[in-house]
Amino acid sequence: MIEVRDVTRRFGRLIAIADASFSVAAGEIVALLGPNGAGKTTMSRTIAGILAPSAGDVAVDGLSVRADPDRVRARCGMVTDAPSLYERMTLRAYLGFFCGLYDVARPEARIADLCALLGLTPVLERRLGTFSRGMKQKTAIARALVHDPPVLLLDEPATALDPEMTQTLRELIVSLRARHRAILLCTHDLDEAQRIADRVVIVDRGRIVRIASTAALRAGGRPRAVVVVRGDAARIRAALVAAGVATEALATANGDLAYRYDADGAAEANTRVLRALLEAGASVVSLVDEERTLEEAYLATIREARS
């Protein structure tokens, strides 16, 4: 559905995106991750057909942004971190205006459906300037969906939303994936990305440094385990050294001792650790494999790319 092919975007001497290629299929959520200034917003604007690539091309639903930007724009819905609304307009007039720009066939019905979905029906006749930040963001989401686009470009869409609305938004995004929409989610919220993204694209300083499925990225680091024990601290530490694993002490709330260790070859490492601890007279409260969070995987990828 989205095909980014060798795209470079320059602003004068600054290269905002360098030779980027990736794709987003219909029914897929891809998270575009990267530090501030990495080129995420430039990328989403380029895909949306509002910023022409300096080199390369983007195909959206088979249409080139270079050759057919108008038709590309008609197929994309875009939400930015700032709602950016015309604050003197009422909600109904605002959505009606964008229905007109996107040639929506039955605007009143579409507006009613979207407002019901996002809980905006009671404020249809209110001016947007009187809305809270969260309501404004919901309005921006409704605006992006007025034409029921096959491609959604979400640039920090959950900014300023309360937890309840964030969950509603998450459910909405997932339901759109189920309806075969291609969704590109630019975000700093790695927890959110971990929950819903099928794949991640990590960019740093305009370059793509990693494309992987979320699961593969999280599994890509060294496997680690955390053991929680009770007993004499000095003997336990000596036992762990004897087991031959590199450990890191963790803080605990109830006086138990917790250690994280690299568990390369988990079966052997865990057996060695358990045996050593039991021989040292410790009581083992728990031993669990620790999967990397997306945040850890992301930070490791960025560090690796920079080194």
Added chain:
Amino acid sequence: MRKAWLIAWREIRWEIWGDRGSFLRQGVFFLVPLLLILTSRGEAPGPRLDRTIILLAAQSALLPAISGVALIASTFSQEKENGTLVPLLAAPIRDLDIVVGKLVGMLVPMTLLSVATLAVAYLASIWTFGARAVQHALTPELLYALVVVSFFYVLSTGAWVLVVAARVRSSRAAQQLSGILIAITLGAFATAGAVAATLWDGWGILALAALIAALDLVALELARRGWQRSEVIARL
């Protein structure tokens, strides 16, 4: 052009009509000619009164036009700063529709305001100086010329200002450059008008009108070329 009209209608309905404060601000255009009338009361009919009445009419028609051009600069640069331009640029509309929509959205109300101010000034002049003196100084041709010139002034200078506002980053820079542009074009219009009026028994004015119309077409074409969404969004 349907989408250009949608944009223009939004500007007129929500940004001008929906801004109650703007009505109070526009009131100054009615006050300035009235003050001139008050200070010129008691003047005897003659060339001096004719000049005063013509100045009054010119002021009434052109002040709203100048304000209209300044408004184009400020509303457009505010849209850039507030980010409201991004959803508009992301919609499937041509660059020309945005340019024309923004221009028409200012052109219509400002031309109506020019006509209304001129009408008020005309009636107040008749009340103060008498119908014969006013009709002697302000011929229907001159009134018509004033309205047309103010219309063309907003159109041509507005198109230039739109390009300037699109090409600079900050609202302040846009307004400063637009101010310079307004001053230069106003000077050029006034000088050309004064010179043209003395040529060929008034036919010079007609030639000037044709020249301005041609310049408007050039300005619109340059605005279309200079106002490209990629360039605009690159400066947001």
